Amino acid sequence: MNHIETAVEFSGLTRIFGDFTAVDQISLAVGRGEIFGFLGPNGAGKSTTIKMLCGLLTPSAGSGTVGGFNIMTEAEEIKKNIGYMSQKFSLYDDLTVEENINFFSGIYRVPREKKRERKEWVLEMAGIADRRGALTKTLSGGFKQRLALGCAILHEPPIIFLDEPTSGVDPISRRNFWRLIYAMSREGKTIFVTTHYMDEAEYCDRLALIYRGKIIAEGTPTALKQEYMERDVLEIEVEQVVDALEVLEQSGIETAIFGSVLHATVTDAGQESQRIRESLVKAGLKVVRIEKIVPSLEDVFVTLIEVS
Amino acid sequence: MFERIKEMVVKEFSQVFRDRRMKAIIFVTPILQLLIFGYAVTTDVKSINTAFYDLDHSYESRELGRRLEASGYFIITGTPSSAKEMGDLLDRGKVLAVLQVNKGFGRDLARGVPTEVQMIVDGTDSNTASVAMDYSTRVINRFGKEFGTRAGIQRVVKPARIDLRSRAWYNPDLRSRNYNVPGVIAIIIMLTCLLLTAMAVVREREIGTMEQLMVTPLKPVELMLGKTIPFALISYFDMALVTTIGVFWFDIPIKGSIPLLVLSTAIYLLSVLGVGLFISTISRTQQQALMATFLFYIPAVLLSGFMFPIENMPVAIQYGTYLNPLRYFLVIIRGIFLKGNGIDILWPQMAALLLLGVVVIMTSSLRFRKRLG
Numbered sequence: 099m100n101h102i103e104t105a106v107e108f109s110g111l112t113r114i115f116g117d118f119t120a121v122d123q124i125s126l127a128v129g130r131g132e133i134f135g136f137l138g139p140n141g142a143g144k145s146t147t148i149k150m151l152c153g154l155l156t157p158s159a160g161s162g163t164v165g166g167f168n169i170m171t172e173a174e175e176i177k178k179n180i181g182y183m184s185q186k187f188s189l190y191d192d193l194t195v196e197e198n199i200n201f202f203s204g205i206y207r208v209p210r211e212k213k214r215e216r217k218e219w220v221l222e223m224a225g226i227a228d229r230r231g232a233l234t235k236t237l238s239g240g241f242k243q244r245l246a247l248g249c250a251i252l253h254e255p256p257i258i259f260l261d262e263p264t265s266g267v268d269p270i271s272r273r274n275f276w277r278l279i280y281a282m283s284r285e286g287k288t289i290f291v292t293t294h295y296m297d298e299a300e301y302c303d304r305l306a307l308i309y310r311g312k313i314i315a316e317g318t319p320t321a322l323k324q325e326y327m328e329r330d331v332l333e334i335e336v337e338q339v340v341d342a343l344e345v346l347e348q349s350g351i352e353t354a355i356f357g358s359v360l361h362a363t364v365t366d367a368g369q370e371s372q373r374i375r376e377s378l379v380k381a382g383l384k385v386v387r388i389e390k391i392v393p394s395l396e397d398v399f400v401t402l403i404e405v406s
Numbered sequence: 407m408f409e410r411i412k413e414m415v416v417k418e419f420s421q422v423f424r425d426r427r428m429k430a431i432i433f434v435t436p437i438l439q440l441l442i443f444g445y446a447v448t449t450d451v452k453s454i455n456t457a458f459y460d461l462d463h464s465y466e467s468r469e470l471g472r473r474l475e476a477s478g479y480f481i482i483t484g485t486p487s488s489a490k491e492m493g494d495l496l497d498r499g500k501v502l503a504v505l506q507v508n509k510g511f512g513r514d515l516a517r518g519v520p521t522e523v524q525m526i527v528d529g530t531d532s533n534t535a536s537v538a539m540d541y542s543t544r545v546i547n548r549f550g551k552e553f554g555t556r557a558g559i560q561r562v563v564k565p566a567r568i569d570l571r572s573r574a575w576y577n578p579d580l581r582s583r584n585y586n587v588p589g590v591i592a593i594i595i596m597l598t599c600l601l602l603t604a605m606a607v608v609r610e611r612e613i614g615t616m617e618q619l620m621v622t623p624l625k626p627v628e629l630m631l632g633k634t635i636p637f638a639l640i641s642y643f644d645m646a647l648v649t650t651i652g653v654f655w656f657d658i659p660i661k662g663s664i665p666l667l668v669l670s671t672a673i674y675l676l677s678v679l680g681v682g683l684f685i686s687t688i689s690r691t692q693q694q695a696l697m698a699t700f701l702f703y704i705p706a707v708l709l710s711g712f713m714f715p716i717e718n719m720p721v722a723i724q725y726g727t728y729l730n731p732l733r734y735f736l737v738i739i740r741g742i743f744l745k746g747n748g749i750d751i752l753w754p755q756m757a758a759l760l761l762l763g764v765v766v767i768m769t770s771s772l773r774f775r776k777r778l779g
Contacts, residue, residue, distance in 0.1 A: 152621045174623065182621040186614035192424050193417065204413030205622045250618070 105130045105257050105288035106151060108162025108169065113146050113155060120146040122311035123160065128290060128304075130256075133283045135302030136292040137399065143311040144292040145184075148261050151290070152182045165257050181251035185262035187242045189249060191235035195226055198234055198249055206253035220248030223278065240271025247278070258282065260291040264298065276301050296396040305395075307402060314406050319395055326402055327393040330367035334360040335386040336378060345381045346374065354400050361391075363401055410624055414632020418606065422636065431601055436594045436644045437651065443586040444656045451537040457484040457501040459492045464512025466553060470523065473549050474505060479541040492526075502528045503538050515553050584659065587652040588743040589712045592735050594648055595641045595671070596678050597703055602637040603682030604695040612691060626775045634679045641675055642668075661746030670738045670756055676763030677731035683770040706732050731766075734759040 109125035121143040128134040138144050149155040151164050153173030162169045165179040189198050199217045208216055221227040224244035226237065237245065243263065251258060260279075264272045276298065279289055283303075291302070299305055300319050307315040307322075315326055335358075336342040342360055346353040351374065352363040364370035367390040378385050422428045458471045474480045484501055486492040495501045506524040514521035525542045529535045610616040619629060652658040660667075681702060689695035708714065709723060710732035716724055727733045734755045741747035741755075749756070 154617060154620055174625075177621055177623045180621065182618070184614060184617060186617075188614040188618035190417065190421065190615060191613065192421050197417070197420060201413055201417045202622070205410055205619070205624050207409065207623070 103129055104163075105132070106134075106162070106164050106290060108151070108160060111147065111150060111160035111162055112158045113143075113150055114158045119311050121150070121157075121308075124308065124311070124313045126306055126313065126316070128288060130288055131283060131286045132303045133279060133289045133291065133301065135299050135305040136290065136308060137294065137296075137299050137305055138292070138308035139294060139403070142308045144308060145261050147308070148182075148259050148290070148292060151176075152180060152259055153177055178253070179255050179257060181247075181253070181255040181258045183247050183250040183258075183260050183263055185265045187239075187246035189234050189242065189246050192233065194231050194233055195221070195237070195245060196230040198245065199252070202249040203252050208252055216252050216254075220245065220252065224248050239267045240274070243267050243271065243275060244278070247275075251282075256286070257288045257290065260289065262292055262294070264293065264295065272298070296394065296399065299395045307399065309403055309406055312406075314402050315398070322395065322398050323393055326398050329363050329365050329401075330370075331391050331393040331397050332362045332364060332367055332371055332374065332388055333391045334362060334374065334378075334388045336360065337384045337386065341381070342378055342383050345378060345383065349377055352401070352404060356396070361397055361400075363397070407625075407628060410628045411632050411635065414624075414628065415636050418632065418636040421606075422602070422640070428602065428605075431598060432640055432644065433647075436598065436648050439590055439594055440587065440648050440651055440656075443590045444583055444652070451534050451541070452479055454480050454503055454534070454538050454541075455483045455501045456480040457486050457492055457495045457504045458482045459486050459489075459504055459506040461509045462507045462511040466512035466515050467507040469553075470507060470511075470546070470549050471505065474542065474545050477541060477545045479538070479545075496526065496528055499528070502531075502534065503542065505542070583656055584744060585740070587648075587656060587658045588739045589736055591645055591648050591652070592674075592732060592739050593707050593710075593712060595645055595674070596706065596732060597699075598644050599637050599641045599675060599678045600682045600685065600699045600703060601696070602640060603634060603679055604685040604689065604699055605692055606637070607633055607683065607686035608689050608692050608695040611686075627771075630683070630771060630774055634683065637682070638672075638675050638679060641678075642671065645671060658743065660743050662742035663748065666749060666752075667739065667742050670735065670742070670752070670759070673756060673760045673763055674731060674735040674738075677759065677766045680763065680766030680768075680770040681731075683774050684766070687770065687773045706730050709733070711736050728758075729762070731759060731762055734762070 105128050107127040110123045111121060111125065112119065112123050113121040124143075124147065126134075136144050136147065146155065150157045151162070151169060153169065153176050157169065164176045167175040167179070169176065190201070193201065196217070199220055200213075203213050203216060218227070221230055224241055224247075226232075226241050226245060229237070229241075234242065234245070247260075247263065264275055267275070272295075279291070280301075283289055291298075293299060302319065304318050305316065305322060306313050315322055317325060333356075334342065334346075334353075339355060339358065339360060343353055343355060346360070346362060351370070353360050355361075362370070362374060364374075371388045371390070375385055375388055422432070456474065458474075460467050460471065471482060475482050480503065484495050486495055486504075492504055492506070496504060504524075504526040506526065508522065508524075511521055511523065523546060525539065525546070527535045527538050527542075607616075610619070649660070653660060682699075685695055685698045685702065689698050709716070709719065709727050710730055711727075712732065716727050716733065719727070737755045738747075738752050738759070741752050
């Protein structure tokens with residue numbers, strides 16, 4: 099295998115907790131410089147996988163490398179080459195911004211002459227240069243998130259693991275955060291990110307969908323939409339969404355609520371839309387519109403999960 | 407390695423000194439405990455409330471009562487006129503002792519006929535009771551020698567209904583404070599060290615920074631040292647604080663060698679830090695750590711000889727105390743403070759403590775590493 103091109107790869111990776119298989123023989127390869135999105139609902143095994151790759155959890159079975167180092171035997175080397183940030187934004191709340199940076203800088207053995215420069219970089223990146231003396235607990239979610247990221251990559255690791263990095267952060271901060279991730283990816287860093295936000299998944303170069311410990315789909319966002327959505331998606335706007343859902347499910351049509359509308363997955367949009375309209379009207383519901391749409395990743399996701 | 411440990415220690419100190427609760431544990435608790443044991447909790451027996459049940463009303467009986475009071479150990483606070491009233495005073499705890507002088511005491515004394523007085527002591531608090539009996543014996547004997555020149559007074563001390571177990575008093579003339587303060591130092595170090603170590607580790611686990619640290623190249627041994635060195639230093643600081651106040655405020659003597667004290671404290675801290683780490687491996691939350699700390703701390707203090715002598719405990723429990731680091735350290739610290747013992751006398755305790763410490767810290771480290779892995 100080519101270590102220059104592959105940043106993370108693993109096969110047969112398994113983790114069993116008691117009689118529960120959290121991660122079940124999954125295999126993946128992530129290329130250098132890629133933004134790789136690891137998607138799945140809560141409890142699907144995303145965090146467990148990331149923890150095994152970072153050396154926080156020992157795999158029950160399987161093999162793999164991170165940055166060319168064996169995950170079973172070279173955890174110490176891996177730790178020098180990765181940055182890891184979890185959804186908890188693990189910082190010391192009772193230390194100041196600057197103290198947090200200094201501490202992690204020391205733990206990562208950032209060379210003395212680079213410490214200052216890296217500190218300023220983090221403060222700048224997180225946009226908190228003027229709050230360096232403030233206690234970390236006084237920062238808002240978005241700033242804390244970026245500071246946590248900064249502290250996790252003080253040592254400029256080539257591979258960055260982000261475990262639901264945007265949970266609990268407002269939309270603008272999320273957008274800014276992704277801008278940062280893009281910038282880092284352009285610098286050649288590999289980013290392995292888990293999320294359950296579908297809009298974020300669209301930002302990734304490649305995706306893997308994990309469900310109940312197994313990878314059920316893999317590919318670029320576009321490929322996933324094409325490959326896994328051979329059927330059409332109809333967006334149905336009705337006044338009584340819940341009643342309509344019931345009607346459609348009774349007539350055997352795969353339907354899910356998307357905000358205020360329904361998405362029905364059908365084999366042929368042209369034929370089915372008329373049939374759907376009729377059955378809804380017959381049930382006494384008022385149909386505002388039915389149209390064929392380009393499926394979103396969320397549609398793909400819902401379909402894939404329903405299939406498995 | 408040193409760089410990282412230094413970072414950990416610096417961080418730990420910044421956190422501790424920014425946390426009100428931690429600061430209270432470090433500064434307030436030791437001083438408070440010292441003041442309580444220095445002033446309030448005294449096992450010295452004096453001013454025992456005593457009833458004088460005088461049926462004789464003679465010059466001699468009144469003189470005996472006066473002598474008893476003059477000794478300084480007894481204060482006559484009641485003069486019951488009937489046996490029922492006397493019993494009542496004891497029952498209600500108004501008095502702890504009763505001196506009963508029967509009719510004919512003065513007459514018999516004058517005649518030189520052997521006579522009796524009765525001292526009844528409330529044996530509920532066995533320590534005080536036995537001391538009171540000792541003191542009264544002395545007073546009455548002296549009185550008897552003086553007044554009974556023509557004949558002896560036979561004195562009978564009848565204990566109250568409760569069985570009195572006499573206890574070998576450490577040193578009746580010594581102020582109990584001198585005995586308590588070194589012990590207080592030992593238990594303060596234990597509490598501070600246990601609490602701080604267990605809480606600091608568990609807190610990191612709670613807020614998720616432990617996980618964050620585990621993905622850094624920080625080695626488990628560095629993490630462990632970084633988490634224990636600050637609290638060992640703080641424990642030393644507390645020891646110095648309490649000792650200074652003890653010596654300069656309460657006039658507690660240090661007869662032995664201070665370097666020996668410092669050395670044996672280091673040995674003692676091995677076990678205490680070990681237990682603290684162990685607690686951190688079995689606790690998920692800070693509340694659990696707090697509970698576990700006290701679950702260990704209270705029996706450790708009660709079964710150490712700090713308040714109750716180990717020799718008085720059931721044999722099985724006596725064997726159990728061999729696993730209690732405080733047991734050894736109390737002997738060492740009291741020996742150094744009060745008796746001026748050197749290593750020639752204290753080495754068995756020190757060796758046992760060292761062995762215990764090494765075993766505890768090794769076990770805890772292994773568990774700690776495993777828990778991280």
